[in-house]
Amino acid sequence: MSSYHHFAYFYDSLMEDAPYDEWAEYVLSAARKYGVQGKELLDLGIGTGTLALHLYQDGWDVTGIDLSEEMLAVAQEKAQSRGANLKLFNQDMSLFETGKQYDVSVIFCDSLNYLPDEAAVKRTFNRVFDHLKEDGLFLFDVHSCRKINEEFIGNTFGSGDPEVSYIWQSFQGEHDNSVEHELSFFTARQDGAYERYDEVHFQRTFPVEVYKNWLEQSGFTILSISADFSENAPEPDSERIFFAAKK
Structure with a gap:
């Protein structure tokens, strides 16, 4: 989960x-x-x-x-x-x-x-x-079910906000009407570099x-x-x- x-x-x-x-x-x-x-x-x-x-x-x-x-x-x-x-x-x-x-x-x-x-x-x-x-x-x-299958699966979303940006990719899950979201987000540090964090989220309907x-x-x-x-x-x-x- x-x-x-x-x-x-x-x-x-x-x-x-x-x-x-x-x-x-x-x-x-x-x-x-x-x-x-x-x-x-x-x-x-x-x-x-x-x-x-x-x-x-x-x-x-x-x-x-x-x-x-x-x-x-x-x-x-x-x-x-x-x-x-x-x-x-x-x-x-x-x-x-x-x-x-x-x-x-x-x-x-x-x-x-x-x-x-x-x-x-x-x-x-x-x-x-x-x-x-x-x-x-x-x-x-x-x-x-339509949103999972047509709006999420196979699509990539992103934001280029200078403070917190992200790349969000959605892939077919193991089951019908399910999706895996791979999230990578980047937060600005005071020295101008970015910290990267990755998470995977699963959804099913x-x-x-x-x-x-x-x-x-x-x-x-x-x-x-x-x-x-x-x-x-x-x-x-x-x-x-x-x-x-x-x-």
Whole structure:
């Protein structure tokens, strides 16, 4: 299973255009639409905590879990600098245990796609179900199969920022609808030279109907399946698929 290491400390600068406001609005809108009363939220794959801090500012009591100690260290530093109280746990999302239940659980920014196989996704759904209160809401997104196969595999991405630059190459993974991302990023030193760091990240997705079936097997009721921050059903050219389910 992939985990962020050195990349964690540059993640925010490279993700500054990520749609965190839209993720936060999706959560708030879903909570209103489906009548969520409480404010306890579990964020799986919390990363550096940017979305969690958005939600905290909106009045949510946020608990976060991530496999990467480095990402959690950044999240903790950001939370302390803002006077925010995030409860953080270094755990695998497919095996986590916090000892309590929540009103809402979320997995965004395609974090679920980092799980290596069907069994890990099913375990995650089961763990989320057990950690939700009755009528609790489960919200997550994943890459579409088309995005993995047509927009990632075989393509190279890059940035020439003078402070932090990167080369990102994507290759066919071992399984259908999977991809390996080879990341090389370079950070400027005071002497004018650059430090280089390399990481490999694995992602895998599944067809919409497969996720739907696994959710139902875990006991969830499907509330909506939509695409790309809209209320529209997924289309063949959709990139990001959103699921809303209820315990």
